Amino acid sequence: MGRPWSYRYELYRHLHANMQQIFGDARAAGAELGITADMRGTIGLTGAVSAMHGALRQEVAEAMDAVAAKPVSSAALDEEIRHLIKQTYGDGYDAALVSTCEAGLMVAFDVLFAPPTLGRGAPYRGRYLALYERFMHHPGAYGRPFPPKYKEYLAEQGESAGEYGIQGKRVADLDAAIVRMAGADYTAHGIKHFPALNLLNVDAAETVARIEAMAHRHGASLVGLASLAYDTPGYGYGQKGPDGTPLIQTGMARIAREFDVPYIVDNAWSAPIIGADIRKLGADVMVYSMDKVTGAPTCGLIIGKEEPMIQIRRALGIHGPRAGGLSSHGKAAFNAIDPGKEALVGALAAMRILRDRPHVVLGALDRLHDLVLEEFQTLPEPLRQGWTIYKSRNSLAVELAYNGTWGSPDASGNTAMGIPIFTVEDMYTGTNLIQAGLQHMGLAPTITFDGNIWVSNGLGNVDGDGNLLEAPTRLALRGLFRMIEIVSRHAGLSA
Known part of the structure; x- marks a missing residue:
């Protein structure tokens, strides 16, 4: 050329x-x-x-139409979803449906990464590690960026700076320590001239080493790790292990285990059940956008290990009533992101197609x-x-x-x-x-x-x-x- x-x-x-x-x-x-x-x-x-x-897939639309004019228990539908996920991943995993994928990320970061607000004295600050990767305005936007040179790197990525933009997304007392991917090229391009992330040549082993070094650097305040869960070379995940799982993701999971902190992965553009396997990846929580490629209505799915999912389900008000019992669909910190019965039924129908056909x-x-x-x-x-x-x-x-x-x-x-x-x-x-x-x-x-x-x-x-x-x-x-x-x-x- x-x-x-x-x-x-x-x-x-x-x-x-x-x-x-x-x-x-x-x-x-x-x-x-x-x-x-x-x-x-x-x-x-x-x-x-x-x-x-x-x-929508025809089968999904028909399932939603069938319940639209009927009284249906959302708690019963919650149980059907968690049962389907346990059938797929085992009894050590659980699930919850929310209104959108971003809502799922919000509750996961707030529940698993945000420092507690109860107790006397000033709250401590937590710091999680996030890769400098594409779509960072999702998994990387829930804390104030560190080091300070990144403080404006998300200002215009689909958000507006200010109280109801990026600032409104950040969780209190939480920082995001940004790790550059080894071998990535961040050269500026475009009419609106900004860094364009060329991640084709990312070195997985060196990137994991950088993440581990950053974890030790911030060990005293480290509360978690976050990344995408994608599997393509253009997103930096081209180097994989024998089972096909990206090495960066399994490396981050290992570091999270060593520091006893959660690892949250954003897998928005993906399909549960037939896509990335959370068990092989080693993440604690994986979040999906069910309306993108599964033919489901607009909603988000959170799946994860049972221990962190108990806290997430409690925050959503679906882990059982306070008076005792296994099922509920009530009021809690994040009941505002309730998906509604049509989304619950539609997501179930879509997941059954992925499982059965x-x-x-x-x-x-x-x-x-x-x-x-x-x-x-x-x-x-x-x-x-x-x-x-x-x-x-x-x-x-x-x-x-x-x-x-x-x-x-x-x-x-x-x-x-x-x-x-x-x-x-x-x-x-x-x-x-x-x-x-x-x-x-x-x-x-x-x-x-x-x-x-x-x-x-x-x-x-x-x-x-x-x-x-x-x-x-x-x-x-x-x-x-x-x-x-x-x-x-x-x-x-x-x-």
């Missing part, structure tokens, strides 16, 4: 100046591909974007992966160099990472330029030209930032039973690769 610009900011300044022309090219390409007015926004590359949820979702994933590889060939050959494509069973997604289209920075930060990389800040401000361009094309976009694209089923490309529909899937993928070609052409990388 050529190098038409001397510096990165010049490339992104040029793209910003030509945004409207790029969007015009996207609209023309959408018409050329056959995206008609009635199709606009109904077909996408995922059902996992928070602002645009995928369709995993071949349905895994077959659709396999076919999606095949189509991604086929449609990838529609990119001009020079633009196909340097990509990493990975099929994730955990996330029921196909990851496309194009950080490798860029050369490695030299001592001065100069590099051979590749396909433009847009940051998460670009995503939220509408200056991620690939993602915004897909909308102008008439497609619902997927998560696309830091040179990393995730494609999954769920929005207009599967039938009511979750079977992949080839025509809309090919159309959405063809639109994605055409959009990448358009942006690359405006960047001077192709004719």
